[in-house]
Amino acid sequence: MSEMTPVDAVIVGAGFAGMYMLHTLRGAGLNAVVLEAGDGVGGTWYWNRYPGARVDIECHDYSYSFSEDLQQEWEWTERYPAQPEILRYLDHVADRFDLRRDIRLNTRVAAAHYDETADRWTVRTERGDRYRATWCVMATGCLSSSQVPAIDGLESFAGDWHHTAHWPAGGVDFSGKRVAVIGTGSSGVQAIPIIAEQADRLTVFQRTATFAVPALNRELVPGELAGIKERYPELREHARYSGIGLALARVGETSALEVTAEERRKVLTAAWESGTLAGLLLSFNDVTTDLAANDVVADFIRDRIHETVDDPETAELLCPRDYPFGTKRACLDTGYYATYNRENVHLVDVRTNPIERIGPGGVVAGGTEHEADVIVFATGFDAMTGSLTAIDVRGRNGRTLRDKWSAGPITYLGLQSAGFPNLFLVAAPGSPSVLTNMVMSIEQQVEWIARCVGHARDRGVATVEATERAEQDWVRHVNEVSATRLYSAANSWYLGANVPGKPRVFMPYAGGLGRYRERCDAVAAADYEGFVLTAASHR
Numbered sequence: 113m114s115e116m117t118p119v120d121a122v123i124v125g126a127g128f129a130g131m132y133m134l135h136t137l138r139g140a141g142l143n144a145v146v147l148e149a150g151d152g153v154g155g156t157w158y159w160n161r162y163p164g165a166r167v168d169i170e171c172h173d174y175s176y177s178f179s180e181d182l183q184q185e186w187e188w189t190e191r192y193p194a195q196p197e198i199l200r201y202l203d204h205v206a207d208r209f210d211l212r213r214d215i216r217l218n219t220r221v222a223a224a225h226y227d228e229t230a231d232r233w234t235v236r237t238e239r240g241d242r243y244r245a246t247w248c249v250m251a252t253g254c255l256s257s258s259q260v261p262a263i264d265g266l267e268s269f270a271g272d273w274h275h276t277a278h279w280p281a282g283g284v285d286f287s288g289k290r291v292a293v294i295g296t297g298s299s300g301v302q303a304i305p306i307i308a309e310q311a312d313r314l315t316v317f318q319r320t321a322t323f324a325v326p327a328l329n330r331e332l333v334p335g336e337l338a339g340i341k342e343r344y345p346e347l348r349e350h351a352r353y354s355g356i357g358l359a360l361a362r363v364g365e366t367s368a369l370e371v372t373a374e375e376r377r378k379v380l381t382a383a384w385e386s387g388t389l390a391g392l393l394l395s396f397n398d399v400t401t402d403l404a405a406n407d408v409v410a411d412f413i414r415d416r417i418h419e420t421v422d423d424p425e426t427a428e429l430l431c432p433r434d435y436p437f438g439t440k441r442a443c444l445d446t447g448y449y450a451t452y453n454r455e456n457v458h459l460v461d462v463r464t465n466p467i468e469r470i471g472p473g474g475v476v477a478g479g480t481e482h483e484a485d486v487i488v489f490a491t492g493f494d495a496m497t498g499s500l501t502a503i504d505v506r507g508r509n510g511r512t513l514r515d516k517w518s519a520g521p522i523t524y525l526g527l528q529s530a531g532f533p534n535l536f537l538v539a540a541p542g543s544p545s546v547l548t549n550m551v552m553s554i555e556q557q558v559e560w561i562a563r564c565v566g567h568a569r570d571r572g573v574a575t576v577e578a579t580e581r582a583e584q585d586w587v588r589h590v591n592e593v594s595a596t597r598l599y600s601a602a603n604s605w606y607l608g609a610n611v612p613g614k615p616r617v618f619m620p621y622a623g624g625l626g627r628y629r630e631r632c633d634a635v636a637a638a639d640y641e642g643f644v645l646t647a648a649s650h651r
């Protein structure tokens with residue numbers, strides 16, 4: 113058995129959340145270590161190197177706001193930076209704040225067990241290293257546990273295959289190749305246009321059509337970012353208390369059903385031309401809550417698809433008809449729909465032509481073999497819970513998180529689960545995370561956790577633990593809020609519907625970041641209401 117390394121806190125994951133958690137815990141005087149599976153920092157932006165990978169939130173929002181110096185000195189080059197630029201930014205953050213000395217790379221965590229007799233977590237890595245910590249923070253990411261569907265015969269495939277979230281660092285050369293892409297979510301929508309340009313022939317296997325709005329990505333013009341930087345105090349403050357954590361997004365004041373057809377068109381065209389995901393979603397005040405209002409926006413997008421795609425049958429296949437706009441994460445389009453006008457691109461609807469198997473020569477769907485030299489799985493993730501339940505997390509009485517969450521995740525504020533004292537979660541089920549600008553949501557949670565831990569240390573508190581009552585109330589509230597939106601009408605990863613056998617539970621908190629922040633602050637101000645704080649001397 114290897115030696116135990118004693119630390120105040122173990123943080124799992126060195127993405128946006130884990131790195132900032134390290135910085136804040138250090139600031140609170142703790143000795144913390146970050147354990148990271150990858151051989152570099154960056155989390156999502158380390159792993160997702162597929163062609164076309166870029167953020168879908170504008171750079172002035174999708175960046176840390178905690179350091180004025182950092183946000184003033186960093187120069188973004190594009191409105192929606194691509195993966196290499198974001199990874200450079202995160203590498204810069206790691207250096208600038210001297211984080212690397214406490215980050216252990218190539219270190220995947222296998223288990224985290226709570227020792228009730230000592231109020232300590234023992235965190236074990238796959239290599240067998242062990243850390244003993246008072247606090248443990250899971251910054252493991254919402255979209256980290258990738259999914260390759262169980263399709264018969266994959267092992268017999270004679271070519272190469274890749275999942276978008278495990279892309280080879282050296283890239284993949286598609287030139288002269290016949291390529292199959294399975295999946296048309298955000299990753300597929302970004303990769304498909306670029307693969308189509310390189311490949312000899314591309315076959316796209318679509319199970320569910322996707323709503324995408326134009327990204328209108330471009331290089332930033334001189335002075336543009338400087339203008340934003342000057343206004344940062346005001347813009348960031350607005351974002352912090354807004355619903356989705358964005359500086360410039362504003363919710364429309366009227367219903368889509370109460371305006372003239374001309375006014376609707378004007379508003380929707382302006383939203384479309386804004387090149388943002390939030391534009392159409394917030395264009396009217398009832399797009400996310402009223403099916404008829406939502407249909408107004410959905411029809412507008414479907415019309416644009418038909419205008420863009422030459423072949424009417426292909427255009428119709430690309431039109432989402434079976435779920436409301438925004439109930440599955442919408443995508444930003446950089447040439448996605450137009451790609452289907454290329455002669456070398458072919459769309460297969462797997463609802464009518466189900467994938468039967470993969471053979472040595474390609475993908476067999478609806479009785480036809482689609483020849484392929486390379487298969488790309490853009491098939492998504494076991495979202496929000498997958499990276500947590502992949503770790504053998506055991507709390508009081510040896511109970512596993514996997515067991516506790518077997519009928520769906522249960523948390524208080526998305527920050528803790530009862531029975532797991534001193535274990536904090538970032539961007540977990542019950543938090544606004546994936547429905548908001550992730551970076552701003554992460555900052556809010558990380559700062560809250562650091563304050564809570566600092567408070568505990570100052571007061572001689574040994575354990576902080578959510579009560580079962582508080583988490584039941586929170587889960588009920590999360591469900592009540594999501595029931596006022598249209599989310600349950602879609603088979604989305606928000607509901608776990610993309611993973612066979614996963615309980616169908618709406619996971620994120622849909623009440624908005626601002627409201628959530630106020631709630632978390634009120635809980636802290638009320639002496640951490642809903643948590644039990646046990647004094648060290650109590651033992």
Ligand code: NAP
Pocket residue numbers: 166167168169255261262276294295296297298299300302317318319320441462467490491492493546603605610
């Ligand atoms: P995803 O949204 O879950 O999309 C997976 C795709 O694969 C869906 O089209 C899904 O169809 C399909 N699929 C899954 N299993 C299949 C099977 N057995 N047969 C055929 N098709 C199958 O995953 P993602 O595209 O990786 O994106 C996940 C999330 O990551 C996004 O929603 C977004 O939040 C984030 N993301 C963001 C960006 C960005 O910032 N631009 C880029 C990439 C990802 P169904 O829809 O029918 O399940």
